[in-house]
Amino acid sequence: MIDPDEPLETQVARQAKIIDALMRRANRQHEVGGSAYGAFQSAIALQGQIWAKTRDLERTTDELRHARDDTQRMRKNLADALSAMDGGVALFTAGRLEVCNDIFLKLLPDVSERLQPGLTVEDCFAAMSESRHLSSVEGNFDAALAQARRGRVGTSVVSLVIELAGDRWYQINLQRTSAENLVLLLTEITPIVRRNRSEKESLIDRQADYLQAVFENMTSGVCTFSPAGEVMMYNQQFRQLLGLPYTMLQHGTDLQRLLDFVAQHRLIAEAAEHDIHHWLDRLERQGRLRRRVRHATGRMLDLHAHRLPDGGVLLELKDVTLESRATEMLENRVTERTAELTRANAQLREQFDEMARVEEELRVAKERAEAAVSSKTRFLAAASHDLLQPINAAKLLIATLMDTTADTRFAPMVERLDGSFCSIEQLLHSLLDISRLESTDQALTPTEVCLGALMRSVWEDQTPLAQRKGVQLDVVPNMCFVRSDPVYLLRSIQNLVVNAIQYTAPGGRVLAGCRRRGNTVELQVWDTGIGISRKDQKRIFEEFARADNVPLGSGVGLGLSVVDRTCRHLGHKVRVRSKPGVGSVFSIEMERVAGRVVDEQEGCNVATPAECEMDHIVLVIENDPDVLFALTGKLEQWGASVLAARSLDEALGHVRDMGMAPDIILADYQLDNGETGDRAIRALRDETGVRIPAIMITANRGNALLKKGATEGFSVLTKPVQLSRLRPLMEWKIRWQAPEEAAE
The missing domain is CATH 3.30.450.20 (PAS domain)
Structure with missing residues (x-):
């Protein structure tokens, strides 16, 4: 019934009420009770309770008196402590003024009577702001109070600066000491403010002196x-x-x-x-x-x-007098210079007009020269068939004549005749290659080429030349594939090998082989010839350029030019290393094709057949009578039965008269009346119903014909035909590509 946490005054008042209630209850029981003994017994019990409550009340009263004394003593001590402080102090409990010192009360005398215990913080600040002694406030009382209440207990301090009458300055600090208590401290800062003001004025005076000094020295x-x-x-x-x-x-x-x-x-x-x-x-x-x-x-x-x-x-x-004069002088010079430039510009315009006229004349001359070069290129490209036809016929006739006069006194003369025609053939091939490389109508077509087949072909073609010269020619085949043009790459390798044989003395050696270097292949041609000096190595790839140590009558210097032009068009790199009197190494670096497998025809290594009779029926289609006569004579000398035809109709007539398909067809590509060799081969196969082996002999060196031959099943040999390649190829095609029934 009594809460021990309540104030002592409240507990004493509650005990008095309880005792009074018990006394009234005892009196009522005494009046109403029917038994005297019961009433006496109740009175005794009630008296005991009253004594107990009286003792508790006395003890509580003593404790309350002691607590009140302690509180008064603590309040007095707090007041003494606050009075001893230098600044004004005010303590607010639960938002109301609990105690303050005299300094705080005397700070604003006109409102000191309003600053009594129990006054709220808001009213205290309102009274201070209404004082006549308050001159100014740096800040806001309400904002500072709100900030202090939001701050953490014991740490956050909010400060305000106030100016009082008489040039006195105080700093007000607000700090929370507990959840509901607030301490307000007033500290006088008048000396600090006055000292700062004095220092500021002194600084301003000094700055004014400095500024004046700066002004005077500007x-x-x-x-x-x-x-x-x-x-x-x-x-x-x-x-x-x-x-x-x-x-x-x-x-x-x-x-x-x-x-x-x-x-x-x-x-x-x-x-x-x-x-x-x-x-x-x-x-x-x-x-x-x-x-x-x-x-x-x-x-x-x-x-x-x-x-x-x-x-x-x-x-x-x-x-800015000097600057103005300089500007005026500069403007005058600019004006003069502008006039000079205007005159120079007029002269340049005249020169430009003259140059335009000259350029127009040069353009016309250039167009004429280009037209002449284009005409020459087209003429050489178009006339290649006509130019090679007599060379082809002459070589076939010379080959037949060499076999006929092998053991007679005419053999050396025929051999020299063959060498002369070989030189003419080489020169003609070089001229035609240069014309094709300069022609914009015939671009090179890079494809996947097997180096082994090309090197084998070069070895077969140039071995007779090496044997006549007394030079040992060795070729180390490499069956890897590169990206290049097969026709012009073959011509480049042939030119390098022919040059090596030509400039190597009898008893010397020429070696051709390949080296793999990562993703590239370097084809090298070594020789033990006369060598090339360092100064000549920079110009030997030019047209008609020859080294100083080359003997007269050794060619006109077009072979290496063809190699250089071909490799530049195909993106290959050509290098040369040489030492006079020791020998030379020419190399062509090409991009290698990985993962390519050599098929049967690309990797064929046809051995030179034994000298035996060629017991085959050969159908030859050639519109040039001299070439047809020479080729027929050579084939018959080899022992073949030859059916000679100058057109497709004549070839079809031979087949129909014979009543069977020939063993092989040798056809020229360019026939009369718009006919071509591939159409003739296709027509003969359709006529006989047999896929007859066929070889195309042509002056056309384009890749399109090679691709068509691979698709339609015929081989391609270029004119002038090399007999050393023709006979092995005929034997291989007849042996391994025997006539099959044509597909319906």
């Missing part, structure tokens, strides 16, 4: 005016540049008066009176003014006027 003239337009600070340079008397430029002089003086005495030549009076309006509107004016003495001055942050004006004068 090359420009500077003058400042107050917001009211009065002179505040200036240097002597400003007065001297403007030519003002001492009495005119003094502290307090009005800016308008200064401008009137300048206008009246015409100190500025270009500034008319009506113009100079508008300077202030322009400065007011734009905030700045910039003018270049001429002084009455002839000096050029730059005038800069700026509005200062406080509304004042800063005027700056700078003597």
